Amino acid sequence: MMIELVLATTLVSFVNTEMYEVSSCLxxxxxxxxxxxxxxxxxxxRFLGVGYVDFRVTVNCEGKVVEYQITRSQPGGIFDRQSLRALKKWKFNSSKHAERCFDVxxxxxxxKFEYNK
Incomplete structure (x- = not known):
């Protein structure tokens, strides 16, 4: 499993990489x-092509993902479990807000993927 550390010197309202996109709901x-x-x-x-899983995520004041909801998934259900496993390891900056909302x-x-064998 590969963990990517994102080093940002400034705060942003959107992140876009080959593997994921993140934006603040507000x-x-x-x-x-x-x-x-x-x-x-x-x-x-055997799946060839492009798929995605969209989440609406709630992050607590410490930057930890505490709630999530899958809002769209294509093809349905195929990538949900692996996406959720990755998402649970994410960490955002701490905040004065009790909760924050993100679309992931x-x-x-x-x-672009190596298959698990």
Whole structure:
């Protein structure tokens, strides 16, 4: 499993990488301190193409993901578990707000993943 450390010297309201996109629900500036990339699910080795899983995420004042809801998933259910495993390892900057909301999309492109074997 690969954990990616995001080093940001300034706060941002949007992050976009090959593996995921993150935005604040309210446009609030944030820092993504730690982000784990999802693994390709074993049972989907024959899937060729592009998929995604969208989450609405609640983060507490310490920057930890405390609630999540899958808002869209394509193809349905295939990438949900691996996306959630990665998301639970994420850490955002601490905040004076008790809770903050983020939209997170994990992107799955068959050409960019190594299969779990």
């Amino acid at each position: 446009g609030e500036k944030f820092e993504l301190i730690e982000a784990a990339n999802p693994q390709w699910p074993i049972h989907s080795e 999309t994990f992107k799955y492109e068959s050409e």
